[in-house]
Amino acid sequence: xxxxxxxxxxxxxxxxxxxxxxxxxxxxxxxxxxxxxxxxxxxxxxxxxxxxxxxxxxxxxxxxxxxxxxx
Amino acid sequence: xxxxxxxxxxxxxxxxxxxxxxxxxxxxxxxxxxxxxxxxxxxxxxxxxxxxxxxxxxxxxxxxxxxxxxxxxxxxxxxxxxxxxxxxxxxxxxxxxxxxxxxxxxxxxxxxxxxxxxxxxxxxxxxxxxxxxxxxxxxxxxxxxxxxxxxxxxxxxxxxxxxxxxxxxxxxxxxxxxxxxxxxxxxxxxxxxxxxxxxxxxxxxxxxxxxxxxxxxxxxxxxxxxxxxxxxxxxxxxxxxxxxxxxxxxxxxxxxxxxxxxxxxxxxxxxxxxxxxxxxxxxxxxxxxxxxxxxxxxxxxxxxxxxxxxxxxxxxxxxxxxxxxxxxxxxxxxxxxxxxxxxxxxxxxxxxxxxxxxxxxxxxxxxxxxxxxxxxxxxxxxxxxxxxxxxxxxxxxxxxxxxxxxxxxxxxxxxxxxxxxxxxxxxxxxxxxxxxxxxxxxxxxxxxxxxxxxxxxxxxxxxxxxxxxxxxxxxx
Numbered sequence: 001x002x003x004x005x006x007x008x009x010x011x012x013x014x015x016x017x018x019x020x021x022x023x024x025x026x027x028x029x030x031x032x033x034x035x036x037x038x039x040x041x042x043x044x045x046x047x048x049x050x051x052x053x054x055x056x057x058x059x060x061x062x063x064x065x066x067x068x069x070x071x
Numbered sequence: 072x073x074x075x076x077x078x079x080x081x082x083x084x085x086x087x088x089x090x091x092x093x094x095x096x097x098x099x100x101x102x103x104x105x106x107x108x109x110x111x112x113x114x115x116x117x118x119x120x121x122x123x124x125x126x127x128x129x130x131x132x133x134x135x136x137x138x139x140x141x142x143x144x145x146x147x148x149x150x151x152x153x154x155x156x157x158x159x160x161x162x163x164x165x166x167x168x169x170x171x172x173x174x175x176x177x178x179x180x181x182x183x184x185x186x187x188x189x190x191x192x193x194x195x196x197x198x199x200x201x202x203x204x205x206x207x208x209x210x211x212x213x214x215x216x217x218x219x220x221x222x223x224x225x226x227x228x229x230x231x232x233x234x235x236x237x238x239x240x241x242x243x244x245x246x247x248x249x250x251x252x253x254x255x256x257x258x259x260x261x262x263x264x265x266x267x268x269x270x271x272x273x274x275x276x277x278x279x280x281x282x283x284x285x286x287x288x289x290x291x292x293x294x295x296x297x298x299x300x301x302x303x304x305x306x307x308x309x310x311x312x313x314x315x316x317x318x319x320x321x322x323x324x325x326x327x328x329x330x331x332x333x334x335x336x337x338x339x340x341x342x343x344x345x346x347x348x349x350x351x352x353x354x355x356x357x358x359x360x361x362x363x364x365x366x367x368x369x370x371x372x373x374x375x376x377x378x379x380x381x382x383x384x385x386x387x388x389x390x391x392x393x394x395x396x397x398x399x400x401x402x403x404x405x406x407x408x409x410x411x412x413x414x415x416x417x418x419x420x421x422x423x424x425x426x427x428x429x430x431x432x433x434x435x436x437x438x439x440x441x442x443x444x445x446x447x448x449x450x451x452x453x454x455x456x457x458x459x460x461x462x463x464x465x466x467x468x469x470x471x472x473x474x475x476x477x478x479x480x481x482x483x484x485x486x487x488x489x490x491x492x493x494x495x496x497x498x499x500x501x502x503x504x505x506x507x508x509x510x511x512x513x514x515x516x517x518x519x520x521x522x523x524x525x526x527x528x529x530x531x532x533x534x535x536x537x538x539x540x541x542x543x544x545x546x547x
Contacts, residue, residue, distance in 0.1 A: 003418065011417060018402065020414070027407065030478025031415025035387060035423075038380040042426055045378060050429040 001036050008032070077102055078239045079545070083295040085242070086144035089136065096136070096147025100129035100191050103149040107193060107240045113544060114216045114238055116231040118154045119162050120194040125149065128191045135189070144299050146189025151235050151244035154195040155202045156287065157276040158182055165279055166198040166228075168211045168404040169397050179276020180308050181245060181287050188303040193241055196231030200409045201279055202247055203390065204228055205255050205482040206460070206475045210406030214460050217259060218542035219508055223457040224474075226259035226482070228252040229290065233260035236290045239545050243291045243300050249281050250386070251452075251486025253288040257498040258452035258511025261537060263528070264290045265297045266486075268518045269493030270315035272301075273308035279397070281389045283431075284490035294528040297497065298322035301521060317519055325526040331365030333527060336445035341376040342485055345468040347455040349504035353536075354451045357501045357512045360534050361449070361527070371445060375437040378430040382491040383480065384419055385427035391416030408476035415477055435492045442494070442517040447527055450485055452498040452511030458482075489515060497524040500537035509537065 005025055012020040020028070077085070077099055088094040104122055111117060132147045152158060155165045157175035164171050178186065185192070197215045199207050207215040207230025215230035217223040218238040225234040229246025233256025236244050246253040248266040257264020265288045272287050274280065289300035302323070307316040337343075337358060343351065358368050391398075394413045402410065442448070458465045458474050465472050465481070472481040480487075489496045494515050501512035512531070516523045532538065541547025 008418060012414070015417060016398065016414075024411065027411040028414050028477055030473060030476075031387065031412055032418055034380070034478055034480070035384050035415065035419060038384055039423060039426075041378060042381055042430060045426075045430060045433075047426060047429040047433075050432050052432070 001040070003032065003036070075102070075106065075239070075545070078106055079541070081293045081296050082144055082148050082242050082291070082299050083293065085148065089147045090141055092136070096129040096133045096191065097126070099147060100125050100149050100193070103193055103240060110238050110240055110544065113221060114218060114234050115213045116197055116215055116235045116238070116240065117194040118164055118166065118197050118212050118231070121161065121192060125191050125193050132189045132191065142187070142189040143303070145185065145303055148190050148242050149193045150185060150190045151193055151196045151232050151241040152182060153198055153229050153232055153244070153246050155198060155247055155278050156182055156245060157278055158192070158195065161195065163195065163278065164212070165202065166200045166209050166212055169401040171211070175276070177276065180273035180311065181304050182276065184303050185245070196229070196235060196244055198231055199228035200406045201394070202228040202249065202252060203409045203412065204475050205251065205479070207231065207256070208460055208475060210408070216460070217457050218544045219261060220457070220506070221544070222459055223508065224259065224460050226255035226457060229256050232290050233257055233262060233264070236260065236262045236292055237542050243289050243296055246288060246290055247277055247280070248286045248288050248490065249284060250490055251483040253286070253290060254452055254486045254496060254498040254511065254513065255482060257290050259457040259509060261500040261509030261540065261542065262290050262292055263294055263297045263500070264288065264498045265301060265521070265524070266489060266496050267301055267305065267521050268495045270313055271495070271519065271521070272304045273311040273314050275308060275311040279393055281386060281393060283385055283389050284493070286490065294499070294525055294532050295323060295326055298326060298525045320522055322522055322525055325522050326529040328526050329364060330361055330527050330530045333366045333447065334445040335361060335366050335368045336371035336441060336448045337368050338373050338448060338450060339370045341373055341379070342450035345454055346451055347467070347504065350451050350453070350455060350510050353502040353510040354512055357531060357535070358449055361531055364530050364534065366527070368449070369445060371441050371448065373437055373441060375434045376488065379434060379488050379491070381427040381430040382434070382487070385424055385431065387416035388419040388424045389416070412477045431491045434488065438492045438494055439517070446516070446523055448515040450513045450515065452485060452513040453482055454484060455482070456504045456506070456508035456510060485513060494518055495521045495524055497528055499528050499531055500535060502536040503540065
């Protein structure tokens with residue numbers, strides 16, 4: 001997959017508010033190529049059952065901040 | 072003990088002598104500042120050297136010790152701070168022209184903790200611009216040079232710190248590690264570099280950072296010193312919700328326990344692929360050495376590493392968000408490597424970011440599962456040794472790789488996965504390649520098990536071929 005120069009330059013112009021020349025875009029290209037290559041690797045990965053790893057814990061008793069060293 | 076003899080010691084060697092009044096923090100700091108001044112033209116490790124302030128701090132600590140107010144092993148010890156960690160009243164540039172005049176009002180939490188422990192801050196250390204790369208070849212403040220071979224990079228982004236520790240300028244330096252930026256200078260400069268568990272150390276005051284996976288960790292000349300530093304840094308910070316309120320153990324307690332019976336997982340995929348031959352030889356020899364000390368090495372599989380590149384997609388997206396205000400106001404002040412690499416993140420779509428985060432979760436689960444069967448994973452820290460400063464590309468295993476800027480990533484391929492999973496990892500010197508450049512051995516533990524890294528690291532350190540080796544700039 002390759003995204004056209006016009007699309008990429010339009011995104012920078014509209015979202016970032018400045019012009020990116022064709023020469024500058026060539027300097028960004030390796031990063032975009034990497035991104036597109038990784039997307040292709042993810043194609044066969046089933047992600048519908050993956051849960052968030054977020055975990056909030058309430059500090060309690062001797063697990064709280066004080067008295068644990070660190071200072 | 073006088074002059075450079077003092078500076079080539081370690082924190083754990085000096086601390087009892089400072090406590091006993093045999094070594095003066097003032098004399099130690101004066102010697103460190105003189106050495107820093109002599110090394111600066113050769114290594115370019117500092118952006119701001121704090122001569123007077125450091126001496127004043129050393130005098131305060133010396134007087135406190137004389138009054139019987141001993142704070143612990145860091146008291147009176149000269150250290151360096153990476154210049155992306157906020158220091159109250161002291162310029163904090165992040166290595167960029169964009170923030171060349173930035174003076175924070177408050178210390179980063181880690182800086183506050185170091186000061187509270189009595190450490191003397193010698194200066195703010197040079198780094199990759201915005202800490203966004205692995206070379207420390209800074210376009211605004213000049214390239215940091217590797218003390219083992221000054222035409223080579225020290226690794227990055229905390230290159231000033233790694234080079235200072237190796238060159239015996241600082242006894243420890245605080246770096247930050249988003250993809251390996253503590254462990255890479257550790258490996259390339261032949262010192263110990265620790266990235267502790269995500270959530271173990273407060274990130275408050277780490278400037279212009281990522282939303283996902285940054286860590287603050289120490290570089291030191293010994294494993295014991297790494298343990299001493301983490302003891303000072305670790306702990307819950309109620310103002311940083313990424314820190315976890317779990318007890319902080321005594322990290323030095325297990326240093327002499329050895330490795331008998333420890334199970335070492337040696338990944339059979341990803342980490343040992345495409346290595347510089349000298350790196351693979353050194354790391355395989357290190358595993359044999361650990362087995363001779365009583366550890367048991369077993370092969371392990373990490374199949375989800377096939378998807379590790381996805382994590383970089385998320386990092387690209389995070390970077391553009393972080394840089395958005397600076398790009399708007401000061402795009403022309405950016406160096407090209409960081410500018411064009413960062414702009415790549417503008418094109419990552421939201422649902423691809425979500426895919427990347429889910430892939431990251433699967434990889435985290437896999438490491439958690441594997442680390443139930445073994446105590447540690449053992450890998451090379453980097454697939455190659457330090458490239459030359461003037462190299463835009465390196466030929467590696469038959470392919471051409473970018474060293475810096477957009478599309479680079481070879482140097483950090485073995486370190487960045489642990490930023491995604493959050494697991495603690497340490498790099499230890501394990502010999503030199505045929506050109507005399509240091510090689511790093513990486514140990515990885517389950518979350519919040521840093522004491523295992525120190526236990527195994529201290530055992531290996533005693534038999535490492537790097538034991539007693541010093542870089543050329545200090546007469547090695």
